[in-house]
Amino acid sequence: MDRLPGFRDFYPEPLPHHDVWSADARQYIFEKWRTTARQYGFREYDGPPLEPLELFTTKSGEEIVGQLYNFTDKGDRAVSLRPEMTPTLARMVAAHERNYKKPIKWFAIPQLFRYERQQKGRLREHFQFNADLIGETDPAADAELIALVIDTLRSFGLTAEDFVIRLSSRNAWHEYFKAGCSDLAHEYNFFQAIDKLERATPEENEQKLAALGFSLAGVNAFIETGAPTGELQSILDNLAARGLKDFVKVDYRVIRGLAYYTGVVFEAFDRKGEFRAIAGGGRYNNLVKLISGGKVDLPALGFGMGDVVLLELLKARKLLPKFDSHMDVYVLIEDETLRAPSLKLIHDLRGHGFAVDYPLTPAKPDKQFKRAQELKVRHTVKLESDAYVRVRNAASRDEVVTGMGDVKNHLG
């Protein structure tokens, strides 16, 4: 039986087939995400993968609603797998924000589900690093979050030559829209048209904009000037003070597709423009209020970084390390009368934090040795008697014979 299209199987390395994904690479990416988020003072949270359908239909906008994996459960509830984390976060924060000092800085690594047309960089399931900051309106918060995106990508070895943050503002577009159209009911459609500029043909763009009373030439001219608003300038200055100037540029072509964004928005792209967005985010100052039915009003901002495009980029730039079993020791049991003391030693070494493997059942010595080689262990260990142990360094082939209690001191 095959897996569903757009879903992935994750295998341990070495990978058995080109059509499967690396569980080791996934773990590597998650660890970097967690480490950088913690360096920035973000705490980990999580929520349910299945939510009431309504959580996503009212707030995120048409595009994502069309991609929902939704159904009626056995209790007749309309439910959906989560296509993104932000509405869940807003719900969780609204419920218990009084218990947390502001600003709230939280991160999560949810698996998300979107019934998308499958294409390069887009699957029907992906993991997304989310970091959000709630309860602060100052652009210093936006800069802090963008610095986190940059440092997360740098932690994989990517540089300013590999990626750039395209910084924009819905406030700037809001002013532009107001100058050309007085009916704010059309603003969302206008934002959608801007969001699709790079993916639609000039004719389609012209047509959509004309229907709203704008021209493609006018919109392009606004994008070309690219003059930063006051808040964007303060973010640029903040990032420059950290030495991160080269990682960011103002680019008004970015406006973001999701409906709830209210101010500064940004996306991370590879410099060569080969891939889809690596990450995207921005301010959503009204979402907590909307989701809590007006009970809690907190400004917020955040971003999501998917594992799919990131992995494609790391592979293309040859930045993925070699993955092996991460085993430290293989205990050879060539004399079955020594199995009981060998088990005792294995247990003690594991208790001291070493990763140890051994043959579960009697096996020929050459088979055991081969297994140790496959696992790329740093040391093999073999009991000579129930008191003495031979420790061998796999790389240097140096050997020592030592007492049972002393083995751990020879495994450095």
Ligand code: HAM
């Ligand atoms: P988003 O732009 O929809 O934002 O997704 C963020 C990132 O997730 C994208 O840049 C991309 O790397 C990845 N991604 C999205 N859809 C897929 C897919 N079908 N397959 C593979 N990767 C995908 C959000 O989801 C916002 N909730 C982010 C956010 C958090 N805004 C504020 N806080």
